[in-house]
Amino acid sequence: MGWKERKAVRKKVASDRVKELLKSSELHKNDEILSTNSIKTAVAISRRHKIRISSKFKRKFCKKCFTVFIPNKTVRVRTGKGKVTFTCLNCGNIKRIPYLKEKKIQSNIKIES
Template identity: 35%
Template sequence: MAKAEKGVSAKKIAQERVDILFERAKEARDEPELSARYVSLAREMAMKQRVRLAHYHRRSFCPSCHAYFIPGTNLRVRIQHGKIIYTCGICGAVTRIPLNKKTESR
């Protein structure tokens, strides 16, 4: 039983640290390398502890280069054909998110 309780608390701690790292990435907007490093660390921690990233965290960075998105600076947002299209200004990666009832309610 102690092992199961330990695992749950480790995941909770990992989730808190992931949230802290994303906050730090948001604060370090002026330093793109530092914010990308924070995002990379948060992703590594989440993957290692098998913690899911919240949808607002998943959409706040580039899946290719891990740059923290700042709309208008390194992110272009378009709505076309029922999809939200994020284009990274650093690496040019494109992320398409369907625009349907599920995403509108979030």
């Protein structure tokens, strides 16, 4: 096996691990420590291997403190002026997504699933 193939295999393994961690963070979203740790590890792996976390998942946690977003519990979601605003109730980080993009993401999700 050449180095290129080995690298591809490593990347595949890493990306599977990232997906697993993101799933586990969803599964354990009521366990703050466990879910936050899963996200932290997933982000660390994805950075190391230059794996992109899908936008579907990116909107599910705070990229600042890695808290899993639970509407009305850990995040406040507001829509208006063509934007969707996510306010992390843990660290106060604000994330804004243009509504059009949001719509596009939503339809992408529908296609994916």
